[in-house]
Amino acid sequence: MAQWNPWHGCTKISEGCRNCYVYRIDSRHGRDSREVCRTGDFDLPLRRRRDGRYKIASGETVYTCFSSDFLLDAADEWRPEAWKMIRRRSDLHFFIITKRIDRLAQVAPADWGDGYPNVTLCCTVENQDRADYRLPLYLAAPVRRKIIVCEPLLGALNLAPYLAYPAIMQVIAGGESGPHARPCRYEWVLDLRRQCVEAGVPFVFKQTGACFVKEGRTYAVPRSEQHAQARKAGIDYLPVRADDEMPYRTGSTLPILPDTLFPADTLPGTPSRKK
Numbered sequence: 001m002a003q004w005n006p007w008h009g010c011t012k013i014s015e016g017c018r019n020c021y022v023y024r025i026d027s028r029h030g031r032d033s034r035e036v037c038r039t040g041d042f043d044l045p046l047r048r049r050r051d052g053r054y055k056i057a058s059g060e061t062v063y064t065c066f067s068s069d070f071l072l073d074a075a076d077e078w079r080p081e082a083w084k085m086i087r088r089r090s091d092l093h094f095f096i097i098t099k100r101i102d103r104l105a106q107v108a109p110a111d112w113g114d115g116y117p118n119v120t121l122c123c124t125v126e127n128q129d130r131a132d133y134r135l136p137l138y139l140a141a142p143v144r145r146k147i148i149v150c151e152p153l154l155g156a157l158n159l160a161p162y163l164a165y166p167a168i169m170q171v172i173a174g175g176e177s178g179p180h181a182r183p184c185r186y187e188w189v190l191d192l193r194r195q196c197v198e199a200g201v202p203f204v205f206k207q208t209g210a211c212f213v214k215e216g217r218t219y220a221v222p223r224s225e226q227h228a229q230a231r232k233a234g235i236d237y238l239p240v241r242a243d244d245e246m247p248y249r250t251g252s253t254l255p256i257l258p259d260t261l262f263p264a265d266t267l268p269g270t271p272s273r274k275k
């Protein structure tokens with residue numbers, strides 16, 4: 001697994017951006033995340049070692065543009081070169097997540113066609129309003145590998161109308177991280193899973209987020225536990241499909257036990273979020 005951030009910084013465009021981790025981390029260093037700049041790693045996919053081999057070895061999954069949005073307008077000047085690098089490294093798999101699927105038609109390269117086969121372009125939705133705006137565009141978009149990312153999950157979602165399309169390879173759900181995280185309710189996660197099971201679409205519960213509500217109780221979950229707790233839920237749904245190519249994460253069979261989570265009011269300095 002490799003990470004490639006060709007540019008850094010972003011503009012908030014929807015509710016899911018409110019507590020953006022890029023802003024949170026930049027603020028610690030006195031940096032303004034609204035100033036978008038090309039990074040020193042811009043040409044990373046093409047960089048080579050002394051022996052001539054690429055720094056990013058063939059076959060790697062490259063998590064791309066996780067300190068910005070790949071389709072951000074402020075990066076229009078740099079993106080054509082980034083597309084060229086993606087096309088040239090057809091031996092890598094580029095994993096991209098965007099909130100700006102509505103810009104793809106404007107900024108896709110001329111030879112994009114139905115989408116480069118080495119690109120998974122995920123569409124993120126945080127609430128029903130954004131799902132109903134972005135997902136019809138996403139379904140119609142020329143993207144070969146489509147995944148819906150419901151993170152941060154801010155409310156119950158009805159994705160059923162969009163899951164009927166075989167193009168959707170997977171749904172990923174997760175709560176919000178950070179000190180100001182908004183609650184993620186387990187019943188929303190379970191309901192998304194139910195919709196995926198009914199549609200035969202793989203489902204992954206990636207992380208609880210920092211403020212997790214289960215059976216009426218609110219838990220402040222430390223960052224180090226958020227992924228582990230989601231795995232312990234054991235609710236990933238990974239049907240074997242003829243077109244499966246993704247290395248889906250194997251779910252644990254352990255249930256989430258209340259005593260493995262931390263009640264919000266037991267952590268020092270953490271205000272209770274009990275409702």
Ligand code: SF4
Nearest residue numbers: 010011012017020068
């Ligand atoms: S689109 Fe992503 S990177 Fe940009 S502000 Fe929103 S959450 Fe942050």
